[in-house]
Amino acid sequence: MIKKRLCILLCVFMVFPLTGCWNYRSLNEMIIVEGIGIDRDEKTGSYQLSFETVDLSTPVKTKGPQAKIVESEGKTIFEAVRNAKKRLNNKLYFGNVSTVVVSNAIASGQGMLSITDWFLRDAECRENVNVVISMQKTAKEIFSSTGIDQPIVSQNIKNITDEDESVTGSTRDIELYRMYNILKGQGQELVLPAFHVIMNDGKPSVESNGIAVFKKDKLLGYLGPEDSKYFLFATGKIQGGIFPMSTTGSGPENATLEISSNSTKRSFSFDGKKIAFTVKTDTKVILAEITESTNLKDEKLVKKLEKAAEDQLKHHIANVIKKVQSDFSSDIFGFGSIIYKEDLKLWKQLRENWDELFKAMEVTVEPKVHIVNSASSLTS
Numbered sequence: 001m002i003k004k005r006l007c008i009l010l011c012v013f014m015v016f017p018l019t020g021c022w023n024y025r026s027l028n029e030m031i032i033v034e035g036i037g038i039d040r041d042e043k044t045g046s047y048q049l050s051f052e053t054v055d056l057s058t059p060v061k062t063k064g065p066q067a068k069i070v071e072s073e074g075k076t077i078f079e080a081v082r083n084a085k086k087r088l089n090n091k092l093y094f095g096n097v098s099t100v101v102v103s104n105a106i107a108s109g110q111g112m113l114s115i116t117d118w119f120l121r122d123a124e125c126r127e128n129v130n131v132v133i134s135m136q137k138t139a140k141e142i143f144s145s146t147g148i149d150q151p152i153v154s155q156n157i158k159n160i161t162d163e164d165e166s167v168t169g170s171t172r173d174i175e176l177y178r179m180y181n182i183l184k185g186q187g188q189e190l191v192l193p194a195f196h197v198i199m200n201d202g203k204p205s206v207e208s209n210g211i212a213v214f215k216k217d218k219l220l221g222y223l224g225p226e227d228s229k230y231f232l233f234a235t236g237k238i239q240g241g242i243f244p245m246s247t248t249g250s251g252p253e254n255a256t257l258e259i260s261s262n263s264t265k266r267s268f269s270f271d272g273k274k275i276a277f278t279v280k281t282d283t284k285v286i287l288a289e290i291t292e293s294t295n296l297k298d299e300k301l302v303k304k305l306e307k308a309a310e311d312q313l314k315h316h317i318a319n320v321i322k323k324v325q326s327d328f329s330s331d332i333f334g335f336g337s338i339i340y341k342e343d344l345k346l347w348k349q350l351r352e353n354w355d356e357l358f359k360a361m362e363v364t365v366e367p368k369v370h371i372v373n374s375a376s377s378l379t380s
């Protein structure tokens with residue numbers, strides 16, 4: 001019994017030296033990084049990194065958190081990270097990084113896979129950071145601008161991309177681990193949010209500007225915000241936003257529908273030679289705006305508006321699919337991934353020629369629109 005008690009006491013005493021955080025660092029020993037911009041010198045090939053850091057030297061109560069840019073250079077990304085210490089008293093801390101901005105040149109030249117390795121291996125970096133493409137000449141220019149309602153540009157970008165699919169429906173939110181899974185997967189090409197700098201109240205500010213389209217890991221080009229919206233419809237990723245329409249089916253838009261919910265179902269058929277897809281969308285909307293006097297108690301009129309919305313939605317979705325087929329020949333819709341998941345034997349038969357099959361295949365769009373609310377307590 002005595003030996004047993006002594007063993008228990010010994011175990012208890014051995015635990016005390018192990019308490020606490022072995023790698024604890026206080027705030028005054030670190031520089032918190034919120035965003036990383038990745039550029040590359042065309043002449044030397046060296047990586048040029050821009051770290052958007054939180055400036056803890058200014059009072060937060062009076063001005064709120066402010067940003068400070070730290071620049072560094074190296075032959076590899078990790079060397080560029082470590083070289084930053086040459087000009088800093090404290091080490092950079094990457095556990096709070098929310099956004100990685102990649103330059104247009106890197107994305108279209110060497111590709112995305114070559115720059116993801118360090119981020120996935122580093123112990124501090126999180127795998128759910130947002131990855132976006134700079135439409136400016138460099139990634140640094142994005143951080144050199146200002147956020148309108150958020151002084152930390154990285155946080156501003158993250159908030160925009162996080163909420164876009166449910167509020168605006170103009171870009172696609174892709175995190176680092178999802179980007180890597182798409183690049184390593186089969187039957188789907190990558191898209192990433194695209195950002196550029198615009199002038200707002202005389203100051204340069206960041207703005208989302210559609211999506212960047214890739215083939216394998218290399219950037220091919222861009223889809224604007226309007227086309228990106230109908231890409232989101234086709235892939236079932238849109239959760240909100242608005243849909244301007246013409247009540248007559250032609251002419252200028254004179255009504256706005258607010259998307260309440262949407263579901264998209266996609267199916268395929270194969271006759272031994274050709275592959276064909278059907279995209280069915282089912283969308284509930286609220287009539288948020290209309291410029292003409294309308295009696296929404298008239299069921300026939302409501303059905304007419306729904307039919308006009310369906311026809312225009314069909315036109316837009318079909319157009320963006322054809323545009324991607326002809327301009328990029330890149331299956332960003334993941335049609336190949338559907339075949340891969342549902343009929344692996346067929347996918348193995350088609351995948352070698354999938355680029356040609358995707359470019360030539362017929363896609364039928366069948367939308368349904370339901371006006372569930374007039375958004376007004378007074379209707380004429």
